[in-house]
Amino acid sequence: MLEEILALLQEKKYGKARDILLQNNEVDIAEILEEIMENLGVEKTVIIFRTLPKSVSVEVFSYLPIDDQLELIHVITDKEIKFIMDELAFDDMIDVLEELPANVVDKILEKTSKDERKLINTFLNYPDNCAGSLMTPDYISLQKNMTVAEALAYIKKEGMDSETVYTCYVKDNGRKLLGIVSLRNLVISEDNLQIDELMHEDFVSVNVYDDREKVSETFRKYGFLAIPVVDKEERLVGIITVDDILDVIEEETTEDIERMAGVIDHSDKEYLDMSVFHHVKSRIPWLFVLMCSYVITGGIIASFQDMLSSVISLVAYMPMLMGTGGNSGSQSATLIIRGMSVDELELSDFGRVLWKEVRVSIIVGVILSSLNFARICWLDGQGPWVALTVCGAMLVIVIAAKVIGSMLPMLAKKIGIDPALMATPMISSLTDMVSVVTYFLMASVILGI
Amino acid sequence: MLEEILALLQEKKYGKARDILLQNNEVDIAEILEEIMENLGVEKTVIIFRTLPKSVSVEVFSYLPIDDQLELIHVITDKEIKFIMDELAFDDMIDVLEELPANVVDKILEKTSKDERKLINTFLNYPDNCAGSLMTPDYISLQKNMTVAEALAYIKKEGMDSETVYTCYVKDNGRKLLGIVSLRNLVISEDNLQIDELMHEDFVSVNVYDDREKVSETFRKYGFLAIPVVDKEERLVGIITVDDILDVIEEETTEDIERMAGVIDHSDKEYLDMSVFHHVKSRIPWLFVLMCSYVITGGIIASFQDMLSSVISLVAYMPMLMGTGGNSGSQSATLIIRGMSVDELELSDFGRVLWKEVRVSIIVGVILSSLNFARICWLDGQGPWVALTVCGAMLVIVIAAKVIGSMLPMLAKKIGIDPALMATPMISSLTDMVSVVTYFLMASVILGI
Numbered sequence: 001m002l003e004e005i006l007a008l009l010q011e012k013k014y015g016k017a018r019d020i021l022l023q024n025n026e027v028d029i030a031e032i033l034e035e036i037m038e039n040l041g042v043e044k045t046v047i048i049f050r051t052l053p054k055s056v057s058v059e060v061f062s063y064l065p066i067d068d069q070l071e072l073i074h075v076i077t078d079k080e081i082k083f084i085m086d087e088l089a090f091d092d093m094i095d096v097l098e099e100l101p102a103n104v105v106d107k108i109l110e111k112t113s114k115d116e117r118k119l120i121n122t123f124l125n126y127p128d129n130c131a132g133s134l135m136t137p138d139y140i141s142l143q144k145n146m147t148v149a150e151a152l153a154y155i156k157k158e159g160m161d162s163e164t165v166y167t168c169y170v171k172d173n174g175r176k177l178l179g180i181v182s183l184r185n186l187v188i189s190e191d192n193l194q195i196d197e198l199m200h201e202d203f204v205s206v207n208v209y210d211d212r213e214k215v216s217e218t219f220r221k222y223g224f225l226a227i228p229v230v231d232k233e234e235r236l237v238g239i240i241t242v243d244d245i246l247d248v249i250e251e252e253t254t255e256d257i258e259r260m261a262g263v264i265d266h267s268d269k270e271y272l273d274m275s276v277f278h279h280v281k282s283r284i285p286w287l288f289v290l291m292c293s294y295v296i297t298g299g300i301i302a303s304f305q306d307m308l309s310s311v312i313s314l315v316a317y318m319p320m321l322m323g324t325g326g327n328s329g330s331q332s333a334t335l336i337i338r339g340m341s342v343d344e345l346e347l348s349d350f351g352r353v354l355w356k357e358v359r360v361s362i363i364v365g366v367i368l369s370s371l372n373f374a375r376i377c378w379l380d381g382q383g384p385w386v387a388l389t390v391c392g393a394m395l396v397i398v399i400a401a402k403v404i405g406s407m408l409p410m411l412a413k414k415i416g417i418d419p420a421l422m423a424t425p426m427i428s429s430l431t432d433m434v435s436v437v438t439y440f441l442m443a444s445v446i447l448g449i
Numbered sequence: 450m451l452e453e454i455l456a457l458l459q460e461k462k463y464g465k466a467r468d469i470l471l472q473n474n475e476v477d478i479a480e481i482l483e484e485i486m487e488n489l490g491v492e493k494t495v496i497i498f499r500t501l502p503k504s505v506s507v508e509v510f511s512y513l514p515i516d517d518q519l520e521l522i523h524v525i526t527d528k529e530i531k532f533i534m535d536e537l538a539f540d541d542m543i544d545v546l547e548e549l550p551a552n553v554v555d556k557i558l559e560k561t562s563k564d565e566r567k568l569i570n571t572f573l574n575y576p577d578n579c580a581g582s583l584m585t586p587d588y589i590s591l592q593k594n595m596t597v598a599e600a601l602a603y604i605k606k607e608g609m610d611s612e613t614v615y616t617c618y619v620k621d622n623g624r625k626l627l628g629i630v631s632l633r634n635l636v637i638s639e640d641n642l643q644i645d646e647l648m649h650e651d652f653v654s655v656n657v658y659d660d661r662e663k664v665s666e667t668f669r670k671y672g673f674l675a676i677p678v679v680d681k682e683e684r685l686v687g688i689i690t691v692d693d694i695l696d697v698i699e700e701e702t703t704e705d706i707e708r709m710a711g712v713i714d715h716s717d718k719e720y721l722d723m724s725v726f727h728h729v730k731s732r733i734p735w736l737f738v739l740m741c742s743y744v745i746t747g748g749i750i751a752s753f754q755d756m757l758s759s760v761i762s763l764v765a766y767m768p769m770l771m772g773t774g775g776n777s778g779s780q781s782a783t784l785i786i787r788g789m790s791v792d793e794l795e796l797s798d799f800g801r802v803l804w805k806e807v808r809v810s811i812i813v814g815v816i817l818s819s820l821n822f823a824r825i826c827w828l829d830g831q832g833p834w835v836a837l838t839v840c841g842a843m844l845v846i847v848i849a850a851k852v853i854g855s856m857l858p859m860l861a862k863k864i865g866i867d868p869a870l871m872a873t874p875m876i877s878s879l880t881d882m883v884s885v886v887t888y889f890l891m892a893s894v895i896l897g898i
Contacts, residue, residue, distance in 0.1 A: 223692030243672030294769035320743035
C-alpha cells in the first residue's frame with residue numbers, strides 16, 4: 001500500500017492518495033506519513049497532510065515521532081500550528097512544546113490565555129523522568145453531591161475534551177482528592193444515587209515527582225486504566241492514562257537493557273535514526289572504562305610471567321576460566337537486576353540472595369569442574385595436577401563470580417547507583433581479575449611453581 | 450501494618466485483623482495474605498480469608514500468586530471452590546483451572562452447564578503463548594440497529610459480568626465482527642442515534658493464535674484499552690484487556706533479558722521462590738555449552754604455544770583484547786536484539802545495520818587502539834612493535850565483534866531462532882575465538898615469530 005501511495009503522490013494524485021490513506025487507523029496513517037516524509041521530503045508530506053480532515057490530521061500529528069512533528073511545524077503556517085496546538089491532547093501538546101526552540105514556544109503561547117500559559121509553563125517545568133511529565137490536566141471532575149444522572153449529563157457535555165472519561169475524580173474545595181468513580185459504576189448504577197455513595201475512597205495515587213518507573217510499576221500492580229497525580233498537599237494536579245504508560249515501559253526497559261550492555265542512553269531515537277557519531281558517543285565511554293580495568297588484569301598476569309613461561313600450557317585454559325567466570329557472574333547479576341527492577345527483590349533480601357547464590361554456585365561449580373577434570377585428563381592428555389589446578393580454580397571462580405554478580409547490583413542500589421550498570425561488562429571485568437589471581441595462586445600452590 | 454495483622458492473628462483477634470485488612474485495596478490485601486500464608490501457614494490464612502466479604506474475597510483470590518491459589522483451594526470446601534470459580538472473571542478462572550490437577554478440574558466442571566463446560570475446554574486448549582490464552586469471552590455485545598439509549602440500558606443490565614464495558618462489540622449473525630463502539634462515544638452521543646452510525650469499522654484485531662508478544666506490541670502501538678480476538682473466519686471469539694497485557698509485557702521482557710544472559714526460562718516463579726535445584730537447572734546448560742566453546746579457543750592458544758613462550762609478555766594483553774571484543778560485540782548485539790523486539794528493526798534493514806556498525810566500529814576501534822598504543826609504549830615500556838601488534842589486533846577485533854554482534858541476532862531471527870539467545874554469552878565466546886586468532890596472526894606477521 002505504501003508503494004501505491006508513494007506512486008500516487010509522485011503523479012500528484014493527492015485526492016486518491018488521501019482516500020487510500022483514510023482507510024487506515026490514525027496510528028497507521030502516521031506510520032505511512034513517516035515513510036512519505038523519508039522518501040519524498042517534508043514539502044510533499046505537508047501537501048497530503050493538509051488534505052486530511054482536520055480531526056484526523058491532529059490525531060495523526062500526535063502519533064508522529066517528535067522529529068517529524070518539528071519538521072512539519074517548520075513548514076506549516078502559524079494558523080495551522082495554533083489549530084493543532086489547540087486540538088492536541090494537553091499531554092501531547094506539552095511533549096511537542098518541550099522540543100521546540102524557546103522563541104517558537106513563546107510565539108505559540110502568545111495567543112493563549114494567561115491562565116493556560118501559566119498551566120503550560122508549570123507542566124513544561126516538570127523534570128523529564130517524573131510523573132508530572134506524563135500527566136494531563138484534562139480529566140472529568142465531579143462533585144460529591146451530584147447524582148448519577150447529573151454526573152452522566154456532565155460527562156456528556158465535557159467528555160469530548162477529557163483525556164479519559166472512564167475514571168472520574170471527586171475533589172473538595174481545596175482541590176484535595178476525595179475519591180474516584182468509574183464510568184462503569186455510573187452506567188450500571190441507579191440514576192438518583194449520589195456520587196459520594198458510589199466513589200472509592202481507597203484509591204491509589206502517585207506524587208507528581210515520583211519516578212516514571214514507579215508510576216509504571218503501580219499501573220502494572222493494580223491494573224488501572226488511569227491514575228491520579230497529586231502534589232505533596234494531596235491536591236489533584238493531573239492524571240496519567242495507561243496508554244501513555246505502555247510507551248514509558250518500553251522506553252524504560254530499553255534504557256535498562258542497553259545500560260546492562262554498557263550502552264549509554266541514546267535519547268529517544270531509534271537505532272537507524274541515530275548518527276554514527278551518536279552511536280560512537282553512546283558506546284565508547286564504557287568500552288574505555290572497562291579497557292582500563294584490563295590494565296590491572298594485564299598487570300596481574302605480567303607479574304606471574306615467570307610462572308607462565310615455566311608451564312606455558314596453563315595459558316590455554318585462561319579464556320575458559322575467565323569466560324565461565326564472566327558468564328556465571330552475568331547470570332546472577334541479570335537475575336538480581338531484573339528482580340529488583342520489577343520489585344520482586346528488595347535490599348532486605350540481601351542475606352537470602354547471598355545464601356541462595358552460594359548454594360547454586362557450589363553445585364554449578366562442582367558439576368562444571370568435574371566435567372572439565374575428565375576432559376583435561378583424557379582429551380588434552382594433561383597430568384592430574386594441571387587438571388586439578390584448572391578445576392580447583394574453576395570452582396572458586398564460579399562461586400566468586402556468582403557472589404560478586406549478585407551482590408554488586410544490590411550494593412549499587414543501596415548507594416543510589418542504577419543497578420543496571422552492574423551488569424555483564426562490569427561484572428565480567430571484575431571476575432576476570434578474580435579469575436587470573438585465583439588461577440595463578442592455585443597453580444603456585446598445587447604445581448609448586 | 451503487616452506486623453500488626455500478624456500479631457492480631459497470633460492472638461486470634463480475627464475480626465480486628467479483618468478490619469485493618471479491609472482498609473486496603475484488594476491488590477494489597479492479596480499481598481498481605483501472601484505474607485500471612487508464608488509466615489503462619491495456610492490454615493491460619495484460610496480463617497482470615499473466610500472473614501472477608503464474599504465479593505472482596507473473590508477479587509483478592511484472583512490477585513494471589515497461582516501457588517497460593519492452589520494451596521487455598523486444597524483446604525477450602527467444594528462449595529467455596531464452586532463459589533469462587535463462579536464469581537471469578539473468566540480469564541482468571543481459566544488461569545486457575547490450567548494449574549489444577551485433572552481430577553480436581555473434572556470435579557469443578559461437573560457442576561457447570563454443558564455449554565459452559567465446552568467453552569472452558571476450548572479455552573483450556575489454547576497454547577500458553579498465544580492470544581487465546583489471554584482472552585475472555587465476557588464482553589458486551591451490541592446489535593447494530595440498537596439506539597444509544599437501548600445500548601446503555603443493555604450495558605446497565607449486563608455490565609456487572611463483563612470484563613470491560615468501555616469497548617463494546619457489534620457482530621453479524623454469523624458472529625463475524627462488524628465494528629466496535631466505545632462507551633465514551635455512547636455516553637457523549639444523542640440517545641436516538643443508532644449503533645451502526647457510531648461504530649468504528651476500521652478496528653484492529655488479533656488472531657486467536659497470534660503470539661503474546663505480537664498482542665502486546667499491538668496494544669502499545671495503538672494505545673487500546675481492549676482488543677478483539679478473532680478466529681481465521683474473522684469471527685469474534687473473545688477480547689483481551691490492557692490490564693492483562695501489562696503483566697504479559699513484564700513476563701516477556703524478563704524472559705528476553707534472562708535469555709540474553711544465558712539463563713533458561715524458569716517458569717513464572719520469582720527468584721526467591723525458585724529452589725536451588727531449579728536455579729542450577731536454569732543456569733547450567735548455557736554455561737556448559739559456552740564452556741565447550743572455550744575448548745576450541747584453548748586449542749587455538751595451545752597451537753600458538755611456542756610463539757607465546759618466545760614473547761611471554763603478549764599473554765598479559767590477551768584479557769584486554771578478549772574483553773574489549775566481548776564488550777563491543779555485546780553492545781551491538783543488545784541494540785539489535787532490542788531493536789527487533791520492539792519492531793524498530795526489520796530483517797530488511799540488514800544492509801543498513803551492517804553499514805552503520807562498520808562505520809561505528811572503525812571509529813571506536815581507532816580511538817581505543819590509539820589510546821592503547823600510547824599506554825603500552827609509555828606506561829608499560831614495551832617496544833613499538835608489541836604495541837602495534839596489540840593495537841592492530843584491537844582494531845580488527847572491535848570491527849569483527851561489532852559485525853558479528855549485529856549480524857548474528859538478525860541471522861538467528863531469519864532462521865527462526867529467538868535473537869535473544871545471540872546475546873552477550875554467545876557473542877563473547879565467539880569473539881574470544883576471533884580475538885586470539887587475530888592477535889596471534891598479527892603477532893606472527895608484525896613480530897615475525
